[in-house]
Every structure is written in C-alpha cells, then in structure tokens.
Amino acid sequence: MADVEAQTRDFHATREQVSAADTWVEQVCLEWGLAERTVFGARICVAEIAANVIEHGGTFAEPAQLSITLRRRGRDLEIEITDSSRPFDPTTVTDRPLSSSIDTAQIGGLGLRLVRSYASDIAYRRDGSGNHVTLRVPEGV
Amino acid sequence: MQIVTSEDSGATARVALQGRMDIAGAEAIALPLATLAGAKQGLIVDMSGVSFIASIGIRHLVTAAKSLSRRGGRLVLLSPTALVTEVLTTSGLTDLLPIVQSDAEASAALDLPPRG
Numbered sequence: 001m002a003d004v005e006a007q008t009r010d011f012h013a014t015r016e017q018v019s020a021a022d023t024w025v026e027q028v029c030l031e032w033g034l035a036e037r038t039v040f041g042a043r044i045c046v047a048e049i050a051a052n053v054i055e056h057g058g059t060f061a062e063p064a065q066l067s068i069t070l071r072r073r074g075r076d077l078e079i080e081i082t083d084s085s086r087p088f089d090p091t092t093v094t095d096r097p098l099s100s101s102i103d104t105a106q107i108g109g110l111g112l113r114l115v116r117s118y119a120s121d122i123a124y125r126r127d128g129s130g131n132h133v134t135l136r137v138p139e140g141v
Numbered sequence: 142m143q144i145v146t147s148e149d150s151g152a153t154a155r156v157a158l159q160g161r162m163d164i165a166g167a168e169a170i171a172l173p174l175a176t177l178a179g180a181k182q183g184l185i186v187d188m189s190g191v192s193f194i195a196s197i198g199i200r201h202l203v204t205a206a207k208s209l210s211r212r213g214g215r216l217v218l219l220s221p222t223a224l225v226t227e228v229l230t231t232s233g234l235t236d237l238l239p240i241v242q243s244d245a246e247a248s249a250a251l252d253l254p255p256r257g
Contacts, residue, residue, distance in 0.1 A: 015164050015165045015168060018163070018165070019163055019164065019165035019166070022193070036224065037224060040193065043163075043193060044228070047164065047196075047197075048196055050164070051164055051196065051197060054164065098232075098233030098236070099233065099236075100236055100237075101237065102207055102210045102238055103207065103210055105203050105206075105207065105233075105237055107200050107203055107204055107207075108196070110199055110200075110232050113231065113232070114195070114228060114232065117227075
C-alpha cells in the first residue's frame, strides 16, 4: 500500500460548488480514516481559503477556478489549493485583534486565524496557473 | 442548513440550527436569523445540530448578536459540539456572548424564569 494517497478535484469558486467541495473533502478524509478533528480542520481550511477566493477573486459571470488536492501523509493530511484568480498570499495577512465586547466586535477577518489553528506549514507560491496554497493538517494539534 | 423555531413568546424565541454552517448553509439561514435578531429581545440558538461552522457562520452569529445587543437584548448559544466550540473559542466568541450547555442556563442568561 502506498504511504501517500492523493485525490484531486476541480471546482468553480461559487457557493454551491464550494459546498460540494466540503462534502468531497469530508468524504475523502473519512475514507482515509483520519481523526475527526483532522477532518474538521481540513474542511475549515478549504472553506476559508475558498471563501477568500469567492470574495476577492473572479466575477459573478466568470467565477475563479479552484483545484483542490488532498494527500494523505500517515495520519496527517496535506492540502493544496490552486485558484486562478488575482494574486493573494494568505501568509502575509496578519490577524486582527479580537474584541472583548460584542458591541465593538468586527464582522469578518477570522478566516485565516481559523486556518492557522488547524494547519501548519502554510506556504504560498504563484505561477502561471494562479495562486497555490499548501498546508498540512496534522493529527492532534 | 435549516433554522427551526421551537419557541416564540414574542419578546424571546428559541431556534435550532441544523446542518452545516458553511458558506452555503450560512446563506440559507441568514435572512431568517437576521429577522429574528431584529425583532426579539432574547434569542436562544440551539447549536447542538450544527455539524460544522466556518467563519462565515461566525460572521452571521456576531451580526445577530450585535443586532440584539444594540436594543438591549441578548443572543445565547446552547450546546455546541466540542468541535464547533473550538471554532467559537478560536474566534473569540466565548468572550462576546453566553455559550451554555442547558436550557436552564440559557434562560438564566436571558434573565428569564427557568422553563418547565
């Protein structure tokens, strides 16, 4: 049996297709027998990166393309997300401070904070096919 | 995602969110949640049926809580699962609004007499 199994699927950066991607990520992770929190964390990472692409990349008429590759590394998961939209490096985004009261709380800006709570080795590169984000969701962080 | 009202006494209501609160799920309940938040003084949201929540879901909960707070009201989250609670904690929501594990605590958080 191979130590590394991988699956890739392509999606449009639309709400419906990102929801379908979530279903696919969950299904693959469950097939690979990964821990519940690893599966959840993988879904968070994909959801948040895809949400940024929906919000900042592409247009309604021409949504960006997402390609998601899942690689099993033992009990850990590696995720690579490629999107065809404008340059965006999530590793350069700093977290906003959290508020201490509901009245001053900001709406939004939490996505990458959540990604970092589940993922390690977050890396970014850009080439002719667009943005490439890779990260690892280790078991039991 | 679905939103199901289990109690509505006029000033306060109790709803249950069921399913995943991803970008599509959050959008499905956004309007009913916002409508309730704008109309009530107290809103208990039973989170026990929420299987997943991403930051878009947090965004809608914060918006609803702010809407209630502006009018002197309160949003209370009831019985989120451990994995969902982790997202709520990382997002700082545990510092912003009551997150409780029982109906009695939920009523108390809204300053209501206990149910039953």
